[in-house]
Amino acid sequence: MANVVRKDINRPVSLWHEKELFNGTENCLTIILRTKGCYWDRCLMCGYLRDADRRVEIENLKNQLDFALSRYDMDFGILKIFTSGSFFDEREIPEKFREYVYENMLNSGFRKLIVESRPEFIKKEKISFPSNLTLEVGIGLETANDFIREYCINKGFKFENYVNAVSVLKEEKAGVKTYLLLKPPFLSEREAIEDMIDSARAIADYTDVVSLNLMNIPSGTYLERLWKWKLYRPPWLWSAVKVLKEIRQIGLEVISDPIAAGKKRGPHNCGKCDESVAESIKNFSLSQNIEEFDGLRCDCIHLWRKVLELEDFSRIPLVR
Ligand SMILES: [Zn+2]
Known part of the structure; x- marks a missing residue:
């Protein structure tokens, strides 16, 4: 395999800001988190598993988020967290980390969270989120x-x-x-x-x-x-x-x-x-x-x- 670069599991795969539609246009912070990767990994066009790392645990996820939230000195309304997998898959994103996200983003002034998930993980008990937060999946x-x-x-x-x-x-x-x-x-x-x-x-x-x-x-x-x-x-x-x-x-x-x-x-x-x-x-x-x-x-x-x-x-x- 070419491209064997040791990945830093305490840093996101990437990070940027952009404009998004939400009651007009707003600043959006987008974070691609490094996780253990999508469990499915069989789609014919998917190359995301290259970004994954099996060593990632909850502490590493928290470090990635902390790094991202402190990176830009801007007012953001929207946070996008992508994992190249599923935000509600416990193997990738433990429930405790989801709670950490909700708490920290609200404290940092974000009001809307956009995540991604395969449908099999979207269950009532998994997707509960604070009522003062707008969630889009x-x-x-x-x-x-x-x-x-x-x-x-x-x-x-x-x-x-x-x-x-x-x-x-x-x-x-x-x-x-x-x-x-x-x-x-x-x-x-x-x-x-x-x-x-x-x-x-x-x-x-x-x-x-x-x-x-x-x-x-x-x-x-x-x-x-x-x-x-x-x-x-x-x-x-x-x-x-x-x-x-x-x-x-x-x-x-x-x-x-x-x-x-x-x-x-x-x-x-x-x-x-x-x-x-x-x-x-x-x-x-x-x-x-x-x-x-x-x-x-x-x-x-x-x-x-x-x-x-x-x-x-x-x-x-x-x-x-
Ligand atoms: Zn042309």
Whole structure:
């Protein structure tokens, strides 16, 4: 294995601040905690286990959080804690640490916490949180289609598991953010778009927010193999724009952070327009106004339209 760097288990994997929507826009502190890692670890595109470390115990988690909370001299309203796994999985995040988070964030002036979890850990007794805190839980549903989730992602749960988790969250007055994944492997570009729009319709009554993840290719994954063999191409940014517009028109709040946009391993168009399209996706995520996309022009849109037409027949990417 290349890249054998001894990890510091008392520091988060990463840490940054950004703007988020919450009664207008607010400062948000995002912490990627280093944990023992996601127990599932079988998704075809997941490279997160590289960040995990089996030595992490509750004291290390507390040190990571303390470090993060003292890092910036800014007023924050929102705290995002991601573990690249599940915040409510006891093996990764012990209950005592969850309580430590709630107490310390409230003392530091945060009012909203955003975390992520697989649905099997979202149980009434696990998710209890202080009433003066707003909790939002992100669930990586990826698609509402059980066949695609099983055979193109290997996610290991069904739509009905998601629905049950959502009903627990609603009962406890927690918000629900649903991650959808644009373009799992084995789908044509057009099928990938259609899958996202169908999925958004299926979850419209369950979710408060949709977060559209645009596939990028982490190293060491099965997806990377497919990509190297030229059997996979990340989605076009034009596809992302189309999906975001359509989901917004269903009436849902939808956000997207175009990670690695314009790179070969990330969502991309022709190379000339990537930056401006990615910028409009970021602006749209904050404004929720589809007019953000109105000024976008590039000749590669004609090539993208051809791809939508032909990839259903070729079944392999026609353009890199
Ligand atoms: Zn272009």
